[in-house]
Amino acid sequence: MKLSESKIVERAIYRPSPSSIEGTPTRLHFFHAHPAIMLGPHWHAQVEVNYVMRGSMHYRMADHDFRLHAGQMCLFWGGQPHRMDESSDDSIYAGGHLPLVHFFRMRLPPAISAMLMGGATMLTSETDAADDQNFPRWRNWAHSGDEVKAQHAVEELLLRLERMFMEPYTIVSSGKELRTGSASASPSPGVVRMCDFIAANFLDEIDAGDIAAAAGLHPKYAMNLFRKSTGMTLIAYLTLLRLSRAQAMLMNGKESILQVAMDSGFGSVSAFNKAFRQIAGxxxxxxxRDIRATAR
Known part of the structure; x- marks a missing residue:
């Protein structure tokens, strides 16, 4: 996000780039900035956590919308098209975008993972002064160039998110809210291994058999395990990573549609067009054409 962290940029607009969350869907991104409004819906292959430190902001999701105020935190799956369409002039937020390889390292109840992958948003007001200090520090450590500090930032963020589900939280989905709480559970090591392999090879010609073999699992078992854990198929997740990268290239690059398809891991333009239509409509x-016209 190309914004100054020392001052608020009036009516700042979010502009994806090849190095942004869309262009690098397998990287864990930290941020601490004024939330810029989006010209239209976007998507990315990470779970997103936002902590509002000041002001307020409003999100539109596929089947619901919600507003966050200072002291609130949310968690949602970025693979669904979503848009931040309002951001108060004084708003500051912090958080991160977690690839699934990081997300499934957490000890969360399986039901939580399924609801997130299904499009629900998790909200909590159970935050404190430590969050005001920790979120900016995690961002600074992650960008410090010090590998030890960067790893600590990741580990501390994951632990903080685990705690979110040990305290009262709200589930928002299809315009409904449910107040609840739950105990934690262990993630599947097999899902973590599969996510890790996909992240490292999503631009190559790989299929479900390759992914299962890399994780040391039988193909049928691997596919069922991944679907049960994420609510999507292995190929759907692989395709989403490729679409996320393609989205950033389309918004900012000058490459032809054929070149975007090839550079994003698709074997043909027809396969790329079909997959892109399914997520973008x-x-x-x-x-x-539309995103550039809106930007002008």
């Missing part, structure tokens, strides 16, 4: 050429 339009072909990639129309998406590029």
């Amino acid at each position: 339009m072909p990639p050429s129309d998406f590029r």
Whole structure:
């Protein structure tokens, strides 16, 4: 996000780039900034956590919307098209975008993972002054160039998110809210291994058999385990990583649609067009035209 951290930029607009969350879908991104509004819905292959330190902001998701105020935190799956359409002039937020390889390292109840992957948003007001200090520090450590500090930032963030589900929280989905709480559970090591392999190889020609073999699992068992844990198939997640990268290229690059398809790991333009339509509701050429027209 190309914003100054020392001052608020009036009506700041979020502009994805090849190095942003869309362009690098397997990297864990930390942020601490004024939340910029989005010209239209976007998506990325990470679980997103936002902690509002000051002001307020409003999100529109696929089947619900919600507003966050200072002292509130949310967690949702970025693979669904979503848009931040309001951000108060004084708002500051912090958080991160977690690839699934990090997300499934956490000890969360399986039901929580399933609801998140299904499009629900988790909200909590159980925050304190430590969060005001920790979120900016995690961002600074992650960008410090010190590998030990960067790893500590990741580990501390994951522990903080685990604690979110040990205290009261709210589930928002399809316009409904449910106040609840739950105990933690261990993630599947097999899912972590599969996510790790996909993250390292999503631009190559791989299939479900390759992914299962890398995780030391039988293909059928691997596919069932991944679907049960994430609510999506192995190929759907692989495709989402590729679409996330393609989205950033379409918004900012000058490459042809064919080149975008090839550079994003798709074997053909027809396969790329079909997958892109399913998530964006339009072909990639129309998406590029509309987003650039809106930006102007």
